[in-house]
Amino acid sequence: MSLANVTGFVRPADLGEAFAAVQHGAIPVSGGTAVILHTPSIPSTLVDLTGLPLSGISASEGAFAIGATTTLSEMLEHPGLAAHADGVIAEMLAMVGSPLLRNRATIGGHLGRGRLSDVIPVLLALDATVSWYDGEERDEPLAAFYAAGIHRTPMIITGVAIPALHRPAAAAFRKFSRTHFDLAILNCACRVSLADDGTVHAARVVVGETPELGASVNDAEAMLRGRPFDPSAIAAAATIAATEIPARTDDRASAEYRRALAAVLVRRCLADIASRLP
């Protein structure tokens, strides 16, 4: 939609110029698919990030660095990324929005919005790191970034990094929504790596759209660590998730239903992982 109250549009020469504009109240625009839906309350200028050298995916020894203005379609179509972590990134991206949206929406824009996300739970489960510029280049694990609410301060997200997955490890993702092209009622992303003795070395159990932004179910992760990864562990993790998630009622689902779904999705994700592990 065309926005009233947008009075200017600037193409910065570099990150510094872009950040200066943002500091002065300009709205950073990458794909623009989210920005264009909300008329600013005061006259505002847009600052276009797509001219900055922030686009592209580089892979190195199983790890990936993704520039902020890379579109979700570019991520989905990147063979290396699509194969990473049992294909969980591609599987998830194929359920995000529609192809028309993914062709335009960028990972940086999505992370900057920091809500209504299937992407973030998967990135959290994969221990991704986000980088940004706020006068200097910074980076931080994605979990800490959102926990601290940093994304709400003036900044320009520059990219996200996904570390290599050290085998034996596996990941899985589940999304539950009313239709295919829809926000999730609940989603779940998990990753489990095994120690030499076959017990769980590390686990991520992330539940999103509770309807809060995805976050680790800490007690489930802690409980799994050091245990054999067996059906009783999986059932226990599912039960913990149902209790621990910050479930809330909104127009999409009740808190009670979300808790029930959390148990099911966590159990199914972990069962998927069990079937993928050696």
Place this chain on the structure above:
Amino acid sequence: MNVRYTIDGVGTATEAGPGESLMDVLRRLGHTSVKNGCDRGDCGSCAVLVDGRAINACLVFAVQVNGAAIGTIEGLARGGELHPLQAAALDGSAIQCGFCTPGMLITALDLLSRNPEPDEAAVRTALSGSFCRCTGYVKPVEAILAAAAAMLERRS
């Protein structure tokens, strides 16, 4: 602000407001095949190609894609001969009201440019952001598959 596009192969210069959507600019320029079904990226009726990729024109700031090559359904037929996608839609009774047809064919064009031999699942995935209320997608999906086959045959 001044913007220039190549629309369906023809260079065009126009004025666009900084907050204006590409859909509104294209419709104002007379490219009314770009349909406004929802104005918020939900329906796909305004899909156009921007540098080869299908996007919702209502979700793109016009000034941001200054200089881009834009493709609409209006530029598909060559010298009166329908593009295979158009011909398949027509011959396969895939059009009812025809309001979603331009966006759907543009979306299909993007698909076929990257995946010339899609299966039904790939076509349905590609159309997942292009709503149709008339057809139940049955005949549009058939038509896109038929067009893909026709295009492959033409190439070989």
Place this chain on the structure above:
Amino acid sequence: MKDKFQVVGTNEPKVDGRTLVTGKPVFAGDVDLPGMLHVALVTSPMAHARITRIDTSAAEALDGVACVLTHRNTPTTRYTTAGQGAPEPSPYDSRMFDTKVRFVGDRVAAVAADTPTIAAQAAALVEVEYEDLGPVLSMDAALAPGAPVIHDEQDALDIWDAPHNIASVVSAITGDVSAGFDESAVVVETTTETQYAQHAPLEPHVVLAHLDGEGRIILISSTQVPFHVRRIVARLLDLPIHRIRVIKPRLGGGFGAKQEVIVEDVAALIALRTGRPVRFEFTRAQEFISSRTRHPMRVRVKLGALSDGTIHAIEMDVISNTGAYGSHGLTVMSNTGSKTLPLYNKAPHVRFDGRAVYTTMPVAGAYRGYGGTQGCYPLETAMDEMAARLGIDPVELRVRNHIRAGETSPIFEELGEGRKGTPQIVTSCALDACIRVGVERFEWCRKRAEPRGNGPIRHGVGMSVHMQGSGIPLVDMAGASIAMNDDGSFNLLVGATDLGTGSDTILAQIAAEVLGVPVDRIVVTSSDTDLTPFDTGAYASSTTYVSGTAVERAARDVAGQIISVAASMLAADPETLRLADGRVVGDDGRSVDLAKIGFRSYYGPDPAQIAATASFVPESSPPPFMAAFAEVAVDTETGLITVVDYVAAVDCGTAINPRLAEGQMEGAIANGIGYALTEEMQFTSLGRVKNPDLARYKIPGSMDLPPIRVYLVESYEPTGPMGAKSIAEIGINGPLPAIANAVYHAVGVRLTHPPFTPEKVWRELNRQGAAR
């Protein structure tokens, strides 16, 4: 029978198809006129309130504002927005702009300005104060003693009982139902409650109004009912009908929403006041809130059967929520019975009672299926339950009871559209064949016998049978004119309104068949009140049957004229001549080209226009019939229902254009699946629509549907054009009962409150203890 047809029965590409696939500017919203104004609507933020003050001065003072309409400067005539034949069977309870608002989204003012932005800015400057009269947000609240009176105006007409918020009532009875239930071996009862649902055509309502050189109002409108628009707008604006011309260009879907006159009056008045062209288009949000919806209904069905499985008594009680205004309230509710009850005509005892209730909620109106959708759901659920109680296969119970060709039902006479009906014998019925084909293609017997699974995912199959109608007997009228050109081609002029269905194409096929020419020799002009003959419009599944017959009649008349000219050219007996392959051919093998005849008709000898106009008023409404089959997988842990397979076998008489007929079915089924599973308007406690967009109101996308398999089972309807019946609506009726019955088969739970969202099903599974 159909073997003798050349053009009818073939999959002709749509006559407007090329225009549409090349993206030509042919929709009402595609046309810009110089100096055109744009309209922004001011709508009510209150569900039920009196406007105590309205100040438009700030809006009018804004640069670029041409006109502001409110209740203070617009006609006060009471009317109905329902685009029905005159006199409309809907109460006259609306005004263009009223002093009272009756739902959140009701019209308060309209602003016309140079640009959409200015219009929106000006709309925000209209100051309105309201006196809250208390929202009435459910049928129960509306019927409660002491409920606020929604229509307390003195000048409304034909409201049944305004003080008690009852817009309309209807009833029909045959036999003695209480005796009938006493005589029954098994009695079952089902109550269902359906939701607020919206048509969601991809093109929102849009109209362009301007004045021609003579000051006549030209309306280019996305309407299903151009002639009704002309009549209703003329009455509202107190103009002679001939001062208005309505043109329906290509239309981006309607499904009943565009059988309502809800934008044309405003645009026409602004054009008249300002002398400038004006476009009024709904935003998607307005399309949800201020357009029309399907009537939510609570329907109780009670069935009694003899021990041999014969349905002996049927009772149907309907309470229908017509929202703030009674548009289509009476007739939709009538059809809830009249398009369902005749199906089981073995029952001598049948009673139907309906009440349409006002609430301060969005206005219900015509929506594909038109009440039949809400009625067949509890009926077919009750039939499924009856089969279970009797220990009979659900298919077999239908076979034992359904109506057949040569039979009638007293309901045809007792219950029409808001009045007594018309007695009618069913002259074609291939429902037996539909059931047989459906059972085979769906593999009903195998799937029904298969284990339902013992993991979290349970499988089940269900079915239902359906009837609808083809037009409204003794009410609908369609006209058609055909004139021959000097190259032997023809102009076909029809009032019929192609809303994307392909009616222009199939009407051309009917004409071409009679005239012995290919379709490309027929130039179709439709839906222009200046040029084309009258047609009641595109609703009630009328076009193929009613308009098609008018076309067939006009074509036969023209064919006769052509043959008589040819007879004199060939010096042959007209009885020995026939039209074929673009020629008049004699039994003796001699022939003459139609181009020669056309040329001669213009330039002699003895030039005379070969042309005819014909019309048709049906005496019956031959029902199409359908058997629907659904296979579902129910995730008992999450409540998610996945439709795995869907088959519909439909008796459409002769399919004039089989693929277009299939398309009608496929689209209607998709819409019906959305209605069953995901589509629902949600409201706040103050009556505001919470989800007025396609992100939150979930219509099915390409990934959300099962394989939809449609089989056309042809019969021959002797009263129809080339044996055809209409099937625009019937397809939408199947999914709700077939899916609900399949879910019952899978998990033993009866679902009575669509949409069957996962959370709702999960709760039902837990409540009914069937989850394990």
